Amino acid sequence: MARTRYKISIDLYADGDEWELKQFKDVSDALHTRSQERDRLVKVVASHLDSLACEYSISSSSHDVSLSDEEQTLFHRLSQEENKKEEAEREEYKKISDQLGIKRAIWSMEHKLLHQKEPAFKGLLEVIYDGHWGEAGAVFEAVADPTWRDLFQVADRLISKSGDDHHVFIEAFLRRGDKLKLCTGS
Incomplete structure (x- = not known):
């Protein structure tokens, strides 16, 4: 061999x-x-x-x-x-993924994060998804003290709202103040 x-x-x-x-x-x-x-x-x-x-x-x-x-x-x-x-x-x-009701999004970040119970980010945040290929333009959703599982669900909803069927791999969440930018890839 x-x-x-x-x-x-x-x-x-x-x-x-x-x-x-x-x-x-x-x-x-x-x-x-x-x-x-x-x-x-x-x-x-x-x-x-x-x-x-x-x-x-x-x-x-x-x-x-x-x-x-x-x-x-x-x-x-x-x-x-x-x-x-x-x-x-x-x-x-x-x-x-099934427990969370995920329809489109695919978690590309470290899978261990999905087992953490404590909040990934503290405070009231607006998750923003823009720069995608969908026709909806920028889409937003507010969330307070989200866990990584919460963010997985939010990302799935925002990806669905965007209409982008290509960029469904969740790669990062970037925080700037009270904004949390969803970064995806294909």
Whole structure:
């Protein structure tokens, strides 16, 4: 069985000099044939490097390798465990979504947030959804001390009111004073 091992190298540039940062040698256990996950890792590394306020470049490459029978067995067992965990998370998300009566919206934020009972934001807020592809223009809804589940429901209603069937993935809520902007993607 062949597996792909990804090697990610990072070069930092400061004052015209090039420095090689530690090269990450084997991240294949989490990234086998998963280019999206590899790309996510690159984005995480990039965001951390952005905080250093320096120029950088990141490249990643893949190499096929062979696994021993023992490694194949272990990999298969870990893959099955990971699949079971992902399936359980999907079922839990579906259960919450059904309980809340969600019709259109899809929660793209951290799923753990939907289990928090305390308010996500304090105070009386106006949730605003604009900049979407729907014909309704900006749509609003007032909410007080909302939990993340409350915001999931509000977002679902605002997405439905907007008429935008394309941007249904809830990506963020940005607070400015007593306004809370709903950010979605497709």
